[in-house]
Amino acid sequence: MEQIVSRRSERHAAPSQAATDVLARDEQHLIPVYARYPVVMERGEGCTLFDIDGKQYLDMMGGLGVNALGHAHPRMVAALVEQAGAMVHLSPQYSNRWPSRLAEKLSDLSGMPGVFFSTGGSEAVEGALKLARTHGRQVGGAAKHGLVALRGSYHGRTFGSLSVTGQDKYSIDFGPGLPGVRFLDRNDVAGLRAAVMDETCAILLEPILGEGGVHKLSSEFLVEARRLADAHNALLIFDEIQSGLGRSGTWFAFEHTGVRPDVLILGKPLGGGIPLSALLVTEKLFHSFGMAKHGSTLGGSPLACRLGCEFLEVMQDEHVLDNVRAAGARLRSRLLALQERFEEIVEVRGEGLMWGVELTVPARPLAEAGLERGVLFNVVQGNVLRFLPPLILTESQVDAGLDVLEAIMEAHLTPAAGAVREEEPVAQVA
């Protein structure tokens, strides 16, 4: 546990020639679509990353929620090596033991009996939209193609998923997108009633909006979405690519309200870092696609599915959900304590190990200071610090990361009126 956070002497060390070279090659060859941080990562171990110069970082962003078991988990490494030696890819026209094994596990956990595998999250969203359209056509004819989604949502970067993502900044340059999409504000029950009609084929929701800044949907809103979907013979689709598979402290975020979807979309951590996403459906939708109407060459490979199985087994064997709840409670209380101390913190919200801290100021400078001090923080929406750490993050790692954040906030933010200032700033030095 010691030396989670880098030594003070390393903090301002200039990047090595090796690091500078990689960053320069990135700039020369990679189309610049990511606001990258000036660091070159080399390897990871649990919740720690090491850069090319050997400096350590505590990982509070978990590869955007993918690295649920941290980095290089011994069981994941062993499964990967063994399966790579046996078979990586197989045409989906042939059978292999791993896809149905993983599908069975996912069905047992979710209660949804049908599974289709694809690669990334966006691809699974595309599958869900196609399923909604074909189902709509089957039950209501071609006019039943309308989609209802939320402003501030995030469903991916491909054309269909972008068309249902309620953030203009991502789609404005690529329009027009899919026709027939209606957007409304989260938790606007009256707006939902007005938007859902007989022409609606699906309502698409993230039970906890992730990229949009970590916002939970209210139970009332979700219950009404379920009722309206049933009343209009539309599908209720939950995109749990980010909130699912343990992130919220239960296997799926929908368990918090008990509202069940017709279609559940999973991704991010599912393949342990190997691209894998899944579309899960209820019994009534098992045959909705029809033969040869959908597919994915690389989706659900033996390697990805085997890692998916191993991921779920490790989650169970190591009681990771218990840890999510314990470490999540610790993270929550530390963040709420920060909110008491600093003027610029507007709101702290989340569940399990998925948290957002909304600020009145840009959050990027805090993340950059975190990088210098050896802790990785993530920023969304410009002013929200988002926490998606590995689900195996321990409570003492929460404290180590939050001690650093507190010291950074002391340097960057304003003490709240009436807040008790601590004697010594808790700059974390291992």
Ligand SMILES: *Cc1c(COP(=O)(O)O)cnc(C)c1O
């Ligand atoms: C990340 C994410 C996606 C997109 O997944 P990709 O793997 O990047 O295509 C879709 N929906 C939600 C809720 C996500 O968090």
